[in-house]
Amino acid sequence: MTTARIDARFAALKAEGRAAFIPYVMGGDPSREEALAILNGLPAAGADIIELGFPFSDPMAEGPPIQRAAIRGMAAGFGLRSTMDLAKEFRQGDDATPIVLMGYLNPIESLGYDAFAAYAADCGIDGLIVVDCPPEEAGPLIEALDKVSISLIRLATPTSDDERLKIVVRGTSGFVYYVAVAGVTGVKEANAEVVAPAVERVRKASGLPVAVGFGVKTPEKAAEIARVADAVVVGSALVDEVAAALEAGEAVAPRVLARVKALGDAVRSVVSSASVAETV
Amino acid sequence: MNAQTPIQAPSSGQPLSNAYAWPDAQGRFGPYGGQFVAETLMPLIHELDAAYKAARADPSFQAELDGFLTHYVGRESPLYFAERLTEHFGGARIWLKREDLNHTGAHKINNCMGQILLARRMGKTRIIAETGAGQHGVASATVSARFGLPCTVYMGAVDVERQQPNVFRMRLLGSEVFSVTAGAATLKDAMNEAMRDWVTNVSDTYYIIGTAAGPHPYPAMVRDFQSVIGKEIKTQSMAQMGKLPEAVVACIGGGSNAIGAFHPFIEDEAVRLIGVEAAGHGLDTPDHAASLKGGRSGVLHGNRTYLLQDEDGNIVEGHSISAGLDYPGIGPEHAWLHDIGRAEYRSATDNEALEAFQLCSKLEGIIPALEPAHALARTGEVAREVGKGGDVVLLMSGRGDKDIFQVAKHLGVEL
Numbered sequence: 001m002t003t004a005r006i007d008a009r010f011a012a013l014k015a016e017g018r019a020a021f022i023p024y025v026m027g028g029d030p031s032r033e034e035a036l037a038i039l040n041g042l043p044a045a046g047a048d049i050i051e052l053g054f055p056f057s058d059p060m061a062e063g064p065p066i067q068r069a070a071i072r073g074m075a076a077g078f079g080l081r082s083t084m085d086l087a088k089e090f091r092q093g094d095d096a097t098p099i100v101l102m103g104y105l106n107p108i109e110s111l112g113y114d115a116f117a118a119y120a121a122d123c124g125i126d127g128l129i130v131v132d133c134p135p136e137e138a139g140p141l142i143e144a145l146d147k148v149s150i151s152l153i154r155l156a157t158p159t160s161d162d163e164r165l166k167i168v169v170r171g172t173s174g175f176v177y178y179v180a181v182a183g184v185t186g187v188k189e190a191n192a193e194v195v196a197p198a199v200e201r202v203r204k205a206s207g208l209p210v211a212v213g214f215g216v217k218t219p220e221k222a223a224e225i226a227r228v229a230d231a232v233v234v235g236s237a238l239v240d241e242v243a244a245a246l247e248a249g250e251a252v253a254p255r256v257l258a259r260v261k262a263l264g265d266a267v268r269s270v271v272s273s274a275s276v277a278e279t280v
Numbered sequence: 281m282n283a284q285t286p287i288q289a290p291s292s293g294q295p296l297s298n299a300y301a302w303p304d305a306q307g308r309f310g311p312y313g314g315q316f317v318a319e320t321l322m323p324l325i326h327e328l329d330a331a332y333k334a335a336r337a338d339p340s341f342q343a344e345l346d347g348f349l350t351h352y353v354g355r356e357s358p359l360y361f362a363e364r365l366t367e368h369f370g371g372a373r374i375w376l377k378r379e380d381l382n383h384t385g386a387h388k389i390n391n392c393m394g395q396i397l398l399a400r401r402m403g404k405t406r407i408i409a410e411t412g413a414g415q416h417g418v419a420s421a422t423v424s425a426r427f428g429l430p431c432t433v434y435m436g437a438v439d440v441e442r443q444q445p446n447v448f449r450m451r452l453l454g455s456e457v458f459s460v461t462a463g464a465a466t467l468k469d470a471m472n473e474a475m476r477d478w479v480t481n482v483s484d485t486y487y488i489i490g491t492a493a494g495p496h497p498y499p500a501m502v503r504d505f506q507s508v509i510g511k512e513i514k515t516q517s518m519a520q521m522g523k524l525p526e527a528v529v530a531c532i533g534g535g536s537n538a539i540g541a542f543h544p545f546i547e548d549e550a551v552r553l554i555g556v557e558a559a560g561h562g563l564d565t566p567d568h569a570a571s572l573k574g575g576r577s578g579v580l581h582g583n584r585t586y587l588l589q590d591e592d593g594n595i596v597e598g599h600s601i602s603a604g605l606d607y608p609g610i611g612p613e614h615a616w617l618h619d620i621g622r623a624e625y626r627s628a629t630d631n632e633a634l635e636a637f638q639l640c641s642k643l644e645g646i647i648p649a650l651e652p653a654h655a656l657a658r659t660g661e662v663a664r665e666v667g668k669g670g671d672v673v674l675l676m677s678g679r680g681d682k683d684i685f686q687v688a689k690h691l692g693v694e695l
Contacts, residue, residue: 057594058468058580060475061318067462079592105316105579110593132316132579136306157320159482164323182320183480 003126003151005098006174009048010209010230013272019226020048021267022211023260024102024235026069027054027086028078029242030252035076037253039090043097045257046264050090051129051233054083054103061131063186069239080107080116084123091124100127100153100174105141113144121148127174129153135167142171156202156210158182169206175231176206181215186236190215196228203230219266226267234263300546302616307496310619312612315495317582320479329497331402336504341397348393349508352426353383355390357509359516359673364643365656371663372526372670376646377513379537379677386649386678387509387537388419392488394505396423399486406481407431409488410474412439412467412533413604413651414446415678416490421455431455434474436466439603446682464597467533467607471581491534492611495582499612506540513673514544526666527552530675531655532625533569533605535614537677542623543613552624554662555614556655558600559627569598570627571610572618585612601630601690602650604678628657634690637680649678650686 055073151174180190213233411417424431463469530538560568588608617623636656
């Protein structure tokens with residue numbers, strides 16, 4: 001099952017000949033008002049797609065920055081439903097920017113797959129990434145999401161060989177998220193030379209755009225990855241700006257959005273290999 | 281789910297009416313279990329599953345393991361008739377399965393020995409483990425020292441504080457002990473951190489999970505390695521009682537000692553299997569670690585099982601006086617045995633465990649770990665239910681040396 005907003009956005013970017021920039025922000029981090037201000041400001045600051053994390057008590061694949069963001073989100077009273085409520089408010093002013101919800105399975109199980117899917121659709125969610133739900137376990141969740149045309153975005157990783165990739169991309173839609181480093185978020189640095197052939201492999205296996213995340217922190221790195229991928233995801237570096245703003249006693253949203261703008265400009269400054277391949 | 285649910289796996293063909301063949305090919309025990317891990321780990325989990333299947337089918341692997349269990353761990357462990365506890369409770373005869381006499385003082389080493397031999401077979405060069413009370417950490421550090429592999433043990437900072445003797449032991453054995461400050465800084469957080477290490481060091485690292493939980497094949501593999509306990513109980517019961525016992529009682533955190541004792545008896549439906557969860561300050565308070573009695577189904581640490589969680593699906597901390605029981609989940613096979621009614625699950629509070637700890641010390645000259653003291657706290661009533669002339673086996677899963685400071689503190693004694 002596919003979603004109109006994600007497909008339309010990638011089609012438009014292909015015409016522009018550049019990669020998408022996907023910032024990741026955490027629901028409720030550091031407060032409802034500030035998280036909403038960040039969310040509402042993202043498209044103007046350069047976000048093509050938004051990855052919206054929901055807080056969970058045991059984020060096993062996250063490094064310290066996103067662990068701390070989740071703790072701040074929970075301290076603000078946020079969980080899965082309240083994060084989706086935030087998306088719904090965002091949708092009142094923006095009906096074009098795709099939102100991909102990201103997190104862990106237990107809050108979704110706790111709500112119930114069908115109830116979750118209905119709630120997410122009502123809030124204008126387009127895609128879902130569940131870190132601890134591999135294809136082997138995803139059947140019932142996909143069934144629920146299909147009913148409301150929400151994509152379950154798959155993850156490919158440095159440990160995915162060709163056989164594994166076939167399983168990972170089976171029946172997928174939207175785009176594929178390539179985890180650039182073996183490890184948790186926000187620790188190791190991605191290497192464009194290593195990532196490029198992997199992205200090509202995933203594109204070929206899936207026939208879908210490939211977003212690259214984990215290990216992209218600076219505008220330079222984002223530009224480097226934007227040359228070889230269809231989308232660049234930055235998360236830890238942005239939630240660290242929340243932490244830094246809080247520590248410095250500064251307004252949070254302007255500081256985060258300035259960082260988003262710098263990263264988005266860097267992605268926009270380069271021509272994506274995908275579009276080059278298209279036009280040659 | 282009720283007691284009428286058939287206990288055989290659907291994938292097991294057409295078994296005998298009481299044949300028990302869980303998990304199925306997907307690593308499921310009914311709806312529980314499975315492989316809920318990050319995609320990066322999936323190829324490793326499949327590799328581990330294949331390697332374990334091959335090892336299990338290889339007689340030389342079993343022979344090597346048996347050799348170490350005999351000469352290094354000190355198996356078999358005695359099945360001891362606890363005459364004075366029997367007199368005290370005034371019911372069935374009570375027998376203690378003495379896993380406390382194993383090398384390193386608990387049942388944990390049975391599993392560690394099996395897993396490190398598997399790690400060697402797979403060519404892994406680095407060991408990681410999580411620990412709560414420190415018993416699994418000590419056992420992992422021990423086998424790592426024995427086979428010359430570097431080992432990092434993840435332990436919650438709170439547990440590091442309350443289990444200092446075991447921290448020192450692990451360091452003596454050459455392991456690095458990493459104090460985890462994330463979350464509530466106890467066992468579940470140590471497990472999160474071990475999984476983060478694993479996903480970062482996928483090529484060379486073997487993760488020895490200490491309980492019968494985690495992604496498939498861990499629950500089945502840990503159970504199999506711990507089943508040596510139940511198999512010995514069976515043989516020893518036939519030799520010493522001339523029959524099987526009427527009941528087997530064991531404490532449950534993640535539940536590896538209990539599943540090891542229970543599994544060989546599952547098809548012997550006349551034998552009651554009784555697990556005892558930690559009720560902490562009481563099941564009517566938020567401070568307990570009884571996942572079955574106070575939790576509901578969810579997904580954490582690679583498997584679906586009963587979990588202590590809030591209405592948003594966030595995991596809440598378990599509490600128990602015993603650092604080995606305050607895990608907010610339980611092995612998926614226990615969740616299934618609970619639902620199909622094959623095992624019974626009860627609970628004991630901190631205070632009941634403390635009383636049992638002292639009782640066993642005074643009556644039998646055996647200082648139990650706080651974990652099996654929970655099981656002992658329910659054994660009296662089980663013995664009376666079974667009645668005179670019957671036999672009840674209590675799994676003495678570990679010795680209490682590690683707990684004396686903790687117990688002294690609770691009793692208001694300054695050491």
